[in-house]
Amino acid sequence: MKMLVAVPTYNEAPNIEAFTKSVFEHIPQNAEILVIDDNSPDGTAALVENLMPAYPARLHMLNRPEKQGLAAAYLAAFAWGFNRDYDVFLEMDADFSHKPEYIPAMLEAIQNYDVVIGSRNITGGGVEGWSAIRNMISKGGSLYSRIVLGCPIKDLTGGFNMWRKTALEQLGLRNIISNGYSFQVEMKYRSFCAGCSIKEIPIIFPDRKYGKSKMSKEIFLEAAINIWKIKKDVGNDSGIDQFVKFAITGGLGTITNLLIFYICADKLSFPEIPVSIGCFLIAGTQNYVINHKWSFVQNTAHETLSVGKWILFLGASILGLCVNILVLQAVLSHFVLPFKFIAQGCGIAAGMAVNFMVTKLVVFKKGKRQ
Ligand code: GDD
Ligand code: MN
Numbered sequence: 001m002k003m004l005v006a007v008p009t010y011n012e013a014p015n016i017e018a019f020t021k022s023v024f025e026h027i028p029q030n031a032e033i034l035v036i037d038d039n040s041p042d043g044t045a046a047l048v049e050n051l052m053p054a055y056p057a058r059l060h061m062l063n064r065p066e067k068q069g070l071a072a073a074y075l076a077a078f079a080w081g082f083n084r085d086y087d088v089f090l091e092m093d094a095d096f097s098h099k100p101e102y103i104p105a106m107l108e109a110i111q112n113y114d115v116v117i118g119s120r121n122i123t124g125g126g127v128e129g130w131s132a133i134r135n136m137i138s139k140g141g142s143l144y145s146r147i148v149l150g151c152p153i154k155d156l157t158g159g160f161n162m163w164r165k166t167a168l169e170q171l172g173l174r175n176i177i178s179n180g181y182s183f184q185v186e187m188k189y190r191s192f193c194a195g196c197s198i199k200e201i202p203i204i205f206p207d208r209k210y211g212k213s214k215m216s217k218e219i220f221l222e223a224a225i226n227i228w229k230i231k232k233d234v235g236n237d238s239g240i241d242q243f244v245k246f247a248i249t250g251g252l253g254t255i256t257n258l259l260i261f262y263i264c265a266d267k268l269s270f271p272e273i274p275v276s277i278g279c280f281l282i283a284g285t286q287n288y289v290i291n292h293k294w295s296f297v298q299n300t301a302h303e304t305l306s307v308g309k310w311i312l313f314l315g316a317s318i319l320g321l322c323v324n325i326l327v328l329q330a331v332l333s334h335f336v337l338p339f340k341f342i343a344q345g346c347g348i349a350a351g352m353a354v355n356f357m358v359t360k361l362v363v364f365k366k367g368k369r370q
Pocket of ligand 1: 007009011037068069070092093094095097138157159208213214215
Protein backbone atom coordinates (compact mmCIF):
# COMPACT_ATOMS: atom_id res chain seq x y z
CA MET A 1 0.00 0.00 0.00
CA LYS A 2 1.31 3.40 -0.95
CA MET A 3 0.91 6.14 1.66
CA LEU A 4 0.71 9.92 1.50
CA VAL A 5 1.43 11.81 4.72
CA ALA A 6 -0.58 15.05 4.59
CA VAL A 7 0.88 17.82 6.76
CA PRO A 8 -0.91 21.18 6.97
CA THR A 9 1.36 24.02 8.06
CA TYR A 10 0.84 27.56 9.17
CA ASN A 11 3.92 29.17 10.68
CA GLU A 12 5.81 25.97 11.39
CA ALA A 13 9.26 27.27 10.43
CA PRO A 14 10.83 26.16 13.75
CA ASN A 15 9.50 22.61 13.29
CA ILE A 16 9.15 21.75 9.65
CA GLU A 17 12.69 20.66 8.77
CA ALA A 18 13.30 18.37 11.72
CA PHE A 19 9.74 17.12 11.44
CA THR A 20 10.02 16.22 7.76
CA LYS A 21 13.32 14.41 8.32
CA SER A 22 11.89 12.47 11.22
CA VAL A 23 8.82 11.38 9.27
CA PHE A 24 10.95 10.13 6.38
CA GLU A 25 12.87 8.02 8.89
CA HIS A 26 9.68 6.29 9.97
CA ILE A 27 7.85 5.64 6.71
CA PRO A 28 8.39 3.01 4.00
CA GLN A 29 10.49 3.78 0.92
CA ASN A 30 7.48 4.24 -1.33
CA ALA A 31 5.63 6.60 1.02
CA GLU A 32 5.55 10.35 0.34
CA ILE A 33 4.83 13.61 2.16
CA LEU A 34 2.61 16.48 1.07
CA VAL A 35 2.92 19.76 2.95
CA ILE A 36 -0.07 22.05 2.58
CA ASP A 37 1.10 25.54 3.40
CA ASP A 38 -1.20 28.54 3.59
CA ASN A 39 1.42 31.12 2.66
CA SER A 40 2.90 31.13 6.18
CA PRO A 41 4.38 34.57 6.92
CA ASP A 42 7.35 32.91 8.68
CA GLY A 43 8.59 31.33 5.45
CA THR A 44 7.71 27.69 6.16
CA ALA A 45 7.25 27.06 2.44
CA ALA A 46 10.77 28.16 1.52
CA LEU A 47 12.20 25.75 4.07
CA VAL A 48 10.20 22.90 2.55
CA GLU A 49 11.43 23.84 -0.92
CA ASN A 50 15.02 23.69 0.30
CA LEU A 51 14.44 20.17 1.56
CA MET A 52 12.90 18.85 -1.64
CA PRO A 53 16.16 17.95 -3.46
CA ALA A 54 17.07 15.66 -0.56
CA TYR A 55 13.91 13.59 -1.18
CA PRO A 56 13.43 13.50 -4.94
CA ALA A 57 9.76 12.97 -5.91
CA ARG A 58 8.88 12.12 -2.32
CA LEU A 59 8.35 15.53 -0.76
CA HIS A 60 5.55 17.60 -2.28
CA MET A 61 3.97 20.91 -1.41
CA LEU A 62 0.65 22.59 -2.07
CA ASN A 63 0.93 26.35 -1.72
CA ARG A 64 -2.28 28.10 -0.92
CA PRO A 65 -2.61 31.88 -1.09
CA GLU A 66 -3.93 32.52 2.42
CA LYS A 67 -4.87 30.91 5.72
CA GLN A 68 -7.99 28.90 5.05
CA GLY A 69 -8.15 26.57 8.01
CA LEU A 70 -7.18 23.01 8.78
CA ALA A 71 -10.14 21.34 7.11
CA ALA A 72 -9.68 23.21 3.85
CA ALA A 73 -6.01 22.23 3.87
CA TYR A 74 -6.76 18.53 4.38
CA LEU A 75 -9.56 18.47 1.82
CA ALA A 76 -7.19 20.02 -0.72
CA ALA A 77 -4.59 17.39 0.18
CA PHE A 78 -7.04 14.52 -0.32
CA ALA A 79 -8.16 15.94 -3.66
CA TRP A 80 -4.51 16.24 -4.70
CA GLY A 81 -3.76 12.67 -3.60
CA PHE A 82 -6.86 11.14 -5.16
CA ASN A 83 -5.52 12.00 -8.60
CA ARG A 84 -2.37 10.05 -7.83
CA ASP A 85 -1.82 6.44 -6.86
CA TYR A 86 -1.97 6.53 -3.05
CA ASP A 87 -3.96 3.89 -1.16
CA VAL A 88 -3.52 5.31 2.34
CA PHE A 89 -3.61 8.87 3.70
CA LEU A 90 -2.17 9.97 7.04
CA GLU A 91 -3.18 13.22 8.71
CA MET A 92 -0.49 14.68 10.89
CA ASP A 93 0.41 17.98 12.60
CA ALA A 94 3.85 19.44 11.89
CA ASP A 95 4.63 20.39 15.50
CA PHE A 96 5.74 16.98 16.88
CA SER A 97 2.57 16.54 18.92
CA HIS A 98 2.01 13.62 16.59
CA LYS A 99 5.14 11.54 17.00
CA PRO A 100 6.47 9.97 13.79
CA GLU A 101 7.47 6.89 15.87
CA TYR A 102 3.85 5.80 15.87
CA ILE A 103 3.50 5.62 12.10
CA PRO A 104 4.71 1.99 11.68
CA ALA A 105 2.14 0.69 14.18
CA MET A 106 -0.58 2.65 12.44
CA LEU A 107 0.49 1.28 9.06
CA GLU A 108 0.33 -2.22 10.44
CA ALA A 109 -3.19 -1.66 11.75
CA ILE A 110 -4.39 -0.17 8.45
CA GLN A 111 -3.78 -3.58 6.84
CA ASN A 112 -6.87 -4.79 8.68
CA TYR A 113 -8.93 -1.63 9.21
CA ASP A 114 -10.37 1.17 7.09
CA VAL A 115 -9.47 3.87 9.61
CA VAL A 116 -6.75 3.99 12.26
CA ILE A 117 -6.97 6.65 14.95
CA GLY A 118 -4.04 7.79 17.06
CA SER A 119 -5.88 7.90 20.36
CA ARG A 120 -5.06 9.80 23.55
CA ASN A 121 -8.08 8.47 25.39
CA ILE A 122 -7.46 4.73 25.55
CA THR A 123 -5.16 2.72 27.80
CA GLY A 124 -1.57 3.54 26.95
CA GLY A 125 -2.45 6.88 25.40
CA GLY A 126 -2.39 10.34 26.92
CA VAL A 127 -1.13 13.90 26.81
CA GLU A 128 2.03 15.50 28.18
CA GLY A 129 2.64 19.05 29.30
CA TRP A 130 -0.98 20.10 29.30
CA SER A 131 -2.49 22.25 32.02
CA ALA A 132 -5.29 20.68 34.03
CA ILE A 133 -7.73 23.13 32.43
CA ARG A 134 -6.71 22.26 28.86
CA ASN A 135 -6.92 18.59 29.68
CA MET A 136 -10.39 19.04 31.11
CA ILE A 137 -11.59 21.02 28.09
CA SER A 138 -10.22 18.42 25.70
CA LYS A 139 -11.59 15.41 27.58
CA GLY A 140 -14.90 17.20 28.11
CA GLY A 141 -15.09 18.07 24.42
CA SER A 142 -14.49 14.48 23.41
CA LEU A 143 -17.06 13.18 25.86
CA TYR A 144 -19.59 15.81 24.78
CA SER A 145 -19.16 14.86 21.12
CA ARG A 146 -19.41 11.18 21.93
CA ILE A 147 -22.64 11.61 23.85
CA VAL A 148 -24.29 13.96 21.37
CA LEU A 149 -23.37 11.80 18.41
CA GLY A 150 -23.77 8.44 20.08
CA CYS A 151 -20.45 7.41 18.61
CA PRO A 152 -18.16 4.99 20.49
CA ILE A 153 -14.83 6.42 19.27
CA LYS A 154 -12.80 7.50 22.30
CA ASP A 155 -10.65 10.18 20.68
CA LEU A 156 -13.00 11.99 18.36
CA THR A 157 -11.14 15.29 18.23
CA GLY A 158 -7.59 14.07 17.64
CA GLY A 159 -5.89 14.88 14.36
CA PHE A 160 -3.44 11.94 13.98
CA ASN A 161 -5.46 9.64 11.76
CA MET A 162 -4.83 7.19 8.95
CA TRP A 163 -7.39 6.54 6.25
CA ARG A 164 -7.66 4.05 3.48
CA LYS A 165 -8.53 5.88 0.30
CA THR A 166 -11.69 3.77 0.10
CA ALA A 167 -12.75 4.99 3.55
CA LEU A 168 -12.34 8.62 2.49
CA GLU A 169 -14.42 7.89 -0.57
CA GLN A 170 -17.09 6.18 1.51
CA LEU A 171 -17.50 8.87 4.14
CA GLY A 172 -18.41 11.53 1.59
CA LEU A 173 -15.79 14.28 1.87
CA ARG A 174 -17.91 16.55 -0.29
CA ASN A 175 -20.56 16.74 2.43
CA ILE A 176 -18.17 17.92 5.18
CA ILE A 177 -19.53 21.07 6.83
CA SER A 178 -16.92 21.94 9.50
CA ASN A 179 -13.72 23.84 9.14
CA GLY A 180 -12.36 24.06 12.71
CA TYR A 181 -11.92 21.67 15.61
CA SER A 182 -15.02 19.72 14.65
CA PHE A 183 -13.50 18.71 11.31
CA GLN A 184 -11.79 15.67 12.81
CA VAL A 185 -14.94 14.75 14.71
CA GLU A 186 -17.00 15.01 11.56
CA MET A 187 -14.56 12.89 9.52
CA LYS A 188 -14.62 10.13 12.11
CA TYR A 189 -18.34 10.26 12.69
CA ARG A 190 -19.08 10.15 8.98
CA SER A 191 -16.78 7.15 8.51
CA PHE A 192 -18.42 5.45 11.49
CA CYS A 193 -21.90 6.03 10.02
CA ALA A 194 -20.68 4.84 6.63
CA GLY A 195 -19.79 1.51 8.24
CA CYS A 196 -15.99 1.75 8.06
CA SER A 197 -13.99 -0.47 10.39
CA ILE A 198 -12.14 1.71 12.89
CA LYS A 199 -9.16 0.96 15.15
CA GLU A 200 -7.83 3.23 17.87
CA ILE A 201 -4.21 2.78 18.85
CA PRO A 202 -2.71 4.56 21.86
CA ILE A 203 -0.51 7.63 21.39
CA ILE A 204 1.16 10.02 23.80
CA PHE A 205 0.54 13.59 22.67
CA PRO A 206 3.17 16.05 23.96
CA ASP A 207 2.48 19.76 23.72
CA ARG A 208 4.38 21.57 20.98
CA LYS A 209 7.82 22.96 21.93
CA TYR A 210 8.07 25.65 19.25
CA GLY A 211 5.50 27.95 17.74
CA LYS A 212 1.91 28.53 18.76
CA SER A 213 -1.34 26.63 18.43
CA LYS A 214 -3.60 28.08 15.72
CA MET A 215 -6.76 26.78 17.26
CA SER A 216 -8.63 29.63 18.93
CA LYS A 217 -11.42 29.66 21.47
CA GLU A 218 -13.82 30.80 18.76
CA ILE A 219 -13.07 27.73 16.65
CA PHE A 220 -13.64 25.64 19.74
CA LEU A 221 -17.03 27.20 20.51
CA GLU A 222 -18.02 26.92 16.88
CA ALA A 223 -17.18 23.24 17.10
CA ALA A 224 -19.46 22.70 20.11
CA ILE A 225 -22.40 24.00 18.09
CA ASN A 226 -21.29 22.32 14.88
CA ILE A 227 -21.60 18.89 16.47
CA TRP A 228 -25.37 19.30 16.36
CA LYS A 229 -25.33 20.32 12.72
CA ILE A 230 -23.15 17.33 11.90
CA LYS A 231 -25.49 15.01 13.75
CA LYS A 232 -28.45 16.40 11.85
CA ASP A 233 -26.65 16.27 8.54
CA VAL A 234 -25.30 12.74 8.84
CA GLY A 235 -27.87 11.27 11.21
CA ASN A 236 -29.22 8.23 9.51
CA ASP A 237 -32.96 8.28 9.34
CA SER A 238 -33.77 4.77 8.30
CA GLY A 239 -35.68 4.22 5.07
CA ILE A 240 -38.69 3.33 7.23
CA ASP A 241 -38.60 6.70 9.03
CA GLN A 242 -38.48 8.39 5.67
CA PHE A 243 -41.33 6.31 4.33
CA VAL A 244 -43.55 7.09 7.32
CA LYS A 245 -42.83 10.81 6.95
CA PHE A 246 -43.45 10.55 3.22
CA ALA A 247 -46.79 8.83 3.87
CA ILE A 248 -47.85 11.44 6.44
CA THR A 249 -46.94 14.16 3.97
CA GLY A 250 -49.05 12.41 1.34
CA GLY A 251 -51.97 12.26 3.80
CA LEU A 252 -51.70 15.99 4.52
CA GLY A 253 -51.61 16.63 0.77
CA THR A 254 -54.80 14.63 0.33
CA ILE A 255 -56.55 16.75 2.97
CA THR A 256 -55.43 19.96 1.25
CA ASN A 257 -56.55 18.55 -2.07
CA LEU A 258 -60.05 17.65 -0.80
CA LEU A 259 -60.45 20.97 1.01
CA ILE A 260 -59.66 23.05 -2.07
CA PHE A 261 -61.79 20.77 -4.21
CA TYR A 262 -64.71 21.28 -1.80
CA ILE A 263 -64.35 25.07 -1.88
CA CYS A 264 -63.90 25.38 -5.64
CA ALA A 265 -66.15 22.64 -6.98
CA ASP A 266 -68.88 22.41 -4.33
CA LYS A 267 -69.08 25.98 -3.04
CA LEU A 268 -67.97 27.99 -6.07
CA SER A 269 -69.27 25.51 -8.70
CA PHE A 270 -66.14 25.61 -10.88
CA PRO A 271 -65.84 22.68 -13.37
CA GLU A 272 -64.50 19.54 -11.70
CA ILE A 273 -61.69 18.51 -14.06
CA PRO A 274 -59.75 21.82 -14.07
CA VAL A 275 -60.34 22.10 -10.31
CA SER A 276 -58.96 18.61 -9.84
CA ILE A 277 -55.84 19.45 -11.85
CA GLY A 278 -55.40 22.64 -9.82
CA CYS A 279 -55.81 20.66 -6.58
CA PHE A 280 -53.16 18.20 -7.75
CA LEU A 281 -50.71 21.03 -8.44
CA ILE A 282 -51.34 22.80 -5.13
CA ALA A 283 -51.27 19.66 -2.98
CA GLY A 284 -48.25 18.43 -4.97
CA THR A 285 -46.40 21.66 -4.24
CA GLN A 286 -47.22 21.37 -0.56
CA ASN A 287 -45.95 17.77 -0.57
CA TYR A 288 -42.78 18.81 -2.36
CA VAL A 289 -42.00 21.48 0.22
CA ILE A 290 -42.74 19.26 3.24
CA ASN A 291 -40.76 16.35 1.83
CA HIS A 292 -37.85 18.66 1.13
CA LYS A 293 -37.93 20.27 4.57
CA TRP A 294 -38.84 17.20 6.60
CA SER A 295 -39.06 13.68 5.16
CA PHE A 296 -35.81 13.86 3.17
CA VAL A 297 -34.11 16.70 5.00
CA GLN A 298 -30.92 14.66 5.37
CA ASN A 299 -30.55 14.44 1.62
CA THR A 300 -31.41 18.06 0.94
CA ALA A 301 -29.32 19.76 3.64
CA HIS A 302 -27.17 21.49 1.02
CA GLU A 303 -29.95 22.38 -1.40
CA THR A 304 -32.66 24.98 -1.78
CA LEU A 305 -36.13 24.41 -3.20
CA SER A 306 -36.01 24.48 -6.99
CA VAL A 307 -38.44 24.52 -9.91
CA GLY A 308 -36.60 21.64 -11.56
CA LYS A 309 -36.94 19.42 -8.49
CA TRP A 310 -40.59 20.48 -8.11
CA ILE A 311 -41.37 19.34 -11.65
CA LEU A 312 -39.47 16.08 -11.04
CA PHE A 313 -41.44 15.59 -7.85
CA LEU A 314 -44.80 16.09 -9.60
CA GLY A 315 -43.55 13.73 -12.33
CA ALA A 316 -42.86 11.07 -9.70
CA SER A 317 -46.43 11.50 -8.39
CA ILE A 318 -47.86 11.10 -11.89
CA LEU A 319 -45.66 8.04 -12.41
CA GLY A 320 -47.04 6.62 -9.17
CA LEU A 321 -50.58 7.21 -10.43
CA CYS A 322 -49.80 5.47 -13.73
CA VAL A 323 -48.38 2.46 -11.88
CA ASN A 324 -51.50 2.47 -9.70
CA ILE A 325 -53.77 2.30 -12.76
CA LEU A 326 -51.65 -0.35 -14.51
CA VAL A 327 -51.59 -2.62 -11.46
CA LEU A 328 -55.32 -2.10 -10.92
CA GLN A 329 -55.97 -3.20 -14.51
CA ALA A 330 -53.59 -6.15 -14.31
CA VAL A 331 -55.06 -7.47 -11.04
CA LEU A 332 -58.62 -7.05 -12.27
CA SER A 333 -57.95 -8.95 -15.48
CA HIS A 334 -55.93 -11.82 -13.93
CA PHE A 335 -57.78 -12.58 -10.70
CA VAL A 336 -61.34 -13.25 -9.72
CA LEU A 337 -61.91 -10.98 -6.73
CA PRO A 338 -64.86 -10.64 -4.34
CA PHE A 339 -64.35 -6.83 -4.37
CA LYS A 340 -62.73 -4.55 -6.93
CA PHE A 341 -61.27 -2.32 -4.24
CA ILE A 342 -58.78 -5.08 -3.42
CA ALA A 343 -57.30 -4.50 -6.87
CA GLN A 344 -57.28 -0.76 -6.22
CA GLY A 345 -55.51 -1.44 -2.89
CA CYS A 346 -52.78 -3.34 -4.75
CA GLY A 347 -52.58 -0.45 -7.20
CA ILE A 348 -52.19 2.12 -4.43
CA ALA A 349 -49.48 0.05 -2.71
CA ALA A 350 -47.50 -0.40 -5.93
CA GLY A 351 -48.00 3.23 -6.98
CA MET A 352 -46.91 4.50 -3.60
CA ALA A 353 -43.84 2.24 -3.53
CA VAL A 354 -42.73 3.46 -6.95
CA ASN A 355 -43.54 7.06 -6.02
CA PHE A 356 -41.49 6.74 -2.80
CA MET A 357 -38.50 5.10 -4.45
CA VAL A 358 -38.34 7.61 -7.31
CA THR A 359 -38.81 10.51 -4.88
CA LYS A 360 -36.08 9.19 -2.58
CA LEU A 361 -33.54 8.10 -5.17
CA VAL A 362 -34.10 10.62 -7.97
CA VAL A 363 -35.82 13.76 -6.70
CA PHE A 364 -34.12 13.92 -3.29
CA LYS A 365 -31.00 11.99 -4.12
CA LYS A 366 -28.21 12.77 -1.67
CA GLY A 367 -26.79 16.18 -2.51
CA LYS A 368 -23.18 17.20 -2.85
CA ARG A 369 -21.43 20.09 -1.23
CA GLN A 370 -21.62 23.12 -3.55
N1 GDD B 1 -2.36 24.94 5.97
C1 GDD B 1 -2.86 25.22 7.18
N2 GDD B 1 -3.86 26.16 7.29
N3 GDD B 1 -2.38 24.59 8.28
C2 GDD B 1 -2.89 24.92 9.48
C3 GDD B 1 -3.91 25.86 9.66
C4 GDD B 1 -4.40 26.52 8.49
O1 GDD B 1 -5.29 27.37 8.54
N4 GDD B 1 -4.20 25.93 10.99
C5 GDD B 1 -3.37 25.05 11.60
N5 GDD B 1 -2.57 24.45 10.70
C6 GDD B 1 -1.57 23.41 10.93
C7 GDD B 1 -0.54 23.75 11.97
O2 GDD B 1 0.57 24.41 11.43
C8 GDD B 1 -0.19 22.37 12.51
O3 GDD B 1 0.76 21.72 11.70
C9 GDD B 1 -1.50 21.62 12.42
O4 GDD B 1 -2.27 22.28 11.43
C10 GDD B 1 -2.28 21.61 13.76
O5 GDD B 1 -2.42 22.93 14.21
P1 GDD B 1 -2.15 23.33 15.73
O6 GDD B 1 -2.33 24.78 15.83
O7 GDD B 1 -0.87 22.75 16.21
O8 GDD B 1 -3.40 22.62 16.40
P2 GDD B 1 -3.59 22.14 17.91
O9 GDD B 1 -2.33 21.51 18.44
O10 GDD B 1 -4.21 23.22 18.69
O11 GDD B 1 -4.71 21.02 17.67
C11 GDD B 1 -4.38 19.69 17.36
O12 GDD B 1 -4.98 18.85 18.29
C12 GDD B 1 -6.42 18.91 18.27
C13 GDD B 1 -6.99 18.00 19.30
O13 GDD B 1 -6.43 18.24 20.54
C14 GDD B 1 -4.86 19.34 15.94
O14 GDD B 1 -4.39 18.04 15.63
C15 GDD B 1 -6.37 19.34 15.82
O15 GDD B 1 -6.74 18.79 14.56
C16 GDD B 1 -6.95 18.48 16.91
O16 GDD B 1 -8.37 18.62 16.88
MN1 MN C 1 -0.40 21.43 17.82
